[in-house]
Amino acid sequence: MDMLLDLTLRWAHFIAGIIWVGHNYSSVVQRPSWQPLRAEELSDDRSPRFQALLNREHGFFRWASVVTWSAGLLMLWRQGWLSDALALQGSLAPIGVGMYIGTLMMLNVWLVLWPHQKKVLGLVPASIDERLRCSRITHLSSRTNTMLSIPLLFFMATGSHGGLL
Template sequence: MDIALLDLLLRWAHFAGALVWIGHNYATAVTRPRYVPLVAADLADPNGPRQRDLLQREHGTFRYASLLTLGTGLAMLGLRGALPGALGLQGGLAPIGVGLWLGVIMVCNLWFVLWPHQKRVLGFVPAPIEERLRCSRITFLSARVNTMLSIPLLFFMAAGSHGGALLP
């Protein structure tokens, strides 16, 4: 496959994955701007209206979009031989490297903090009601961290190719 075509496919996959992943973060922040605590009755009945509402909001697409976004970003940098410099925050690759590291933090937060707690809230992993209620707060805060980190992430990702004024 031609390198230019591969680069184009990677860019579009990166862009589409980012739209789904970051779009989900922003949509969640807009539709639920503040934390509304769950109560034990919300989670007691697996077929209750509140539990059904929680399950309807849960969809794994955005989690896998995060992996697609990170993977295609790494592949694009690797294709150009820029991955070591970006990871090391070296020279003109420092802005894109900061964006890359923010993306890694966000993916780790999603997969290793938010998702394990969300599985308890949804009842995918058995846990007492008190634990599920505690986990609901953690998932809310973890999602907000990713939403907030996405702002500098987008800035540094754009600055990597369009931020000439940032370069020494």
């Protein structure tokens, strides 16, 4: 049963990580440069661009960040590695650095990106000017996570496959 739980955690961490990071990379590919929304696009909830934003699945990537982070912590804890990874000690230092980067990325999603995205999408009342300002913040927050995912993946691979730099 322990082996099944370990396998489930590993796959949950892996698949949720692909969904989470993949969402950021697909955003970069689909929209390589930021194009600001226009006030007309936000004032008319039926505009094609606004509907495209609204219909994009926001829940998957947000909750994938929680699943990825939680499964990763639980795997480290079950192996007895969590304290050494947190303290950046020995061979677990790279995984610890990756864990800190992942924590920062998850907090960015939940504390920066999502509160502003709710305003852009009209899920939280905000003026048109505020919604336009928030669209830029969500773009920058998403790009920050995309850039942070590069060292995150590096440190995960380094920690898993031995050798530091």
